[in-house]
Amino acid sequence: MSSQPQVCPGCAGQRGTEKVEHTVDRDAQGHQIHREHRYWSPCSRCGGSGVVH
Numbered sequence: 001m002s003s004q005p006q007v008c009p010g011c012a013g014q015r016g017t018e019k020v021e022h023t024v025d026r027d028a029q030g031h032q033i034h035r036e037h038r039y040w041s042p043c044s045r046c047g048g049s050g051v052v053h
Contacts, residue, residue, distance in 0.1 A: 008052045010045030017041055 007013040021037040042048030 003053055005051035005053050008043060008046035008050055011043035011050065013050045014043070015046070015048050015050040016043045 008015075011017060017040075019039055019041045021039070023035045023037065025033045025035060027033055043050075046052050
């Protein structure tokens with residue numbers, strides 16, 4: 001077994017992924033407003049390092 005770091009297969013070395021969260025709010029008139037919140041989340045497999053050992 002090699003102990004050399006290898007590119008993380010979970011994020012392909014990108015160190016994380018962009019997540020999208022969808023929510024629905026209502027405006028003052030009661031109409032639905034669809035909102036999209038994008039955020040960066042570190043890879044859970046490599047902890048955001050981009051490599052695994």
